[in-house]
Amino acid sequence: MTDTTAQRSDRRGEESGDLTFDEAHDLTRRIIANVESVISGKTDAVRMALTVVLAGGHLLLEDVPGVGKTMLARTLGTSVGSKVNRIQFTPDLLPSDVTGVSVYNQVERRFEFSPGPIFANIVIGDEINRASPKTQSALLESMEERQVTVDGTTYPLARPFTVVATQNPIEMEGTYALPEAQRDRFMARISMGYPSADAEVAILTRRETSNPLDAIGPVVTNDQLVRVIETVTATYVSPAVTHYAVALARATRAHPDLRLGASPRSTLQLVRAARALAVIEGYEFVLPDHVDRLVVPVLGHRLVATNKALGHTGDSDAFLSALLDDIVAATPVPSVVPRT
Template sequence: MTHDEFYSRSRGILRSMETVIDGKRSAVEMALTVLLAEGHLLIEDVPGVGKTMLARALARSVDCSVSRIQFTPDLLPADITGVSVYNQSDRQFEFKPGPVFANIVIGDEINRASPKTQSALLESMEERQVTVDGRTYALATPFVVVATQNPIEMEGTYPLPEAQRDRFMARISMGYPDSAAELEMLRSRDASSPLDSLDPVVSGTELAAMIATVRGVFASRAVEQYAVAIAQATRVDRDLRLGASPRATLQLVRAAKARAALDGREFVLPDDIDALAVPVLGHRLIPARRVSGGLGGTAVSDVISRIVADTPVPLSSAGPA
């Protein structure tokens, strides 16, 4: 796929999603960035601001398999991965795939399930496979988990384990809509949901080609060193108890490639790393001292912004010669 074709199709997906999600361009772009970078997206905010609507709009805009999991306290790991059932006709166990076997998996209110159930996604999110009863089953390609969660101060929620959070490429918040967008929502959704009229704008084959285009975006050695310097700075910062993992560095560069492609460029700039540092790193870091707001999202964001500002920007970071 040429970069012009990529740009045209990505604009189509953005326009499609914005017919449903009004006034949230940055959240829509971040969701598409994660999809094209082959990552997983965590949408965290209070109930009723459109978290699930964003996830469904992304899934509806692409013609591929989609499944939805409603996380509840009584959900079991087998309800996600699948289970082996004894078939009496041939006297053998037959595997019944669970909802994780889809291209896009929407996990609604993921932190309402117990940590044991949440951990059922660990293998699938990292290795794109599921192991049940000693047998391993490969997942579809591409495979993306788009999960929503309420703030951990809300009643009936469990905090996501560090290993689970680290598997999400980025975390975003929706925020409340402005008055104009909220008024338009009252008018447009009075009779039906805008999702009812949302049709796919790219096929699964085209999505795979778009992902391949993102992989081919050039990241110079200087830009990669810049990303590593930021990640290493989080590991020694006095205000952080847990810094960014090597997986976080890898996903930061991958997301930067997708952002560059969406901007019509064939190479990554330090600005891409700067813009993605908070959404990609913020949910993985743990502050040295407990602050209000659960994991201290605002405080951690401030620390990341300071680290980015203090890290020297590489002088030679242009595209390939």
């Protein structure tokens, strides 16, 4: 009798001491349920946020004020038993306020490093585009290399490490647009959008007398989260799906309406995110459909349209989203055979 995929997965988990696939999938469901107990009617946003965390990336939440960006970030941080720090970005925030600073110890007569709030598992960067470009750039090394260098000394960051940043649209007063290099560090960008009428009524009812965050706590430990991430990293991606992701990214680089296409880093992050989405949805291998659904949130914020192309529309995000949808529709979808 032939073993099923689940049986093989269970046996691998027992032999290695790691989580089985079913255990990892169950933990993702518990996290989502916990977050959705606070964030009503935003299933797609909740799943995307968890996808980025499990893929080891960073998330940019962009929308107008008051739609729940910070609440989503705080609820996600509360749901995992990891160290969570919050940074409120303001125009007068200094890079050392983020990374930390060396302080002179008069007793020991030497300088000691005092870590900044970046030293956490999940860092919530609230209104990141209200900080100056100099302070924004302080995040570049930590987001890419998972380390911070201060006064010539390099300090590794905790594992896992994810920045969940919120920002208002760049047209809002007192904001500084993130440069291309900074946007490329974020695995995905999503918008919350306004809640439905029923969800808004539920929000008003629940928050009239209490804060819903007070009613929830961690549903996984930091160690369990690390092991789920390891399961995601080991999720199978067939060569056909890998070539499919590359074809989508290369199509953006050759498109006449784009002056900046998707970087190789974005292709890598697209595949990583697809692995995480597959685990969340109960698949032990990545499907082309997983890649398709991540193209806009993972690639959209990295692209820059030509001035000529934007002359026909004033909405850059809508234009780029439609362009990516056209690229996905025009790219041949491969047939995928699960690894045996």
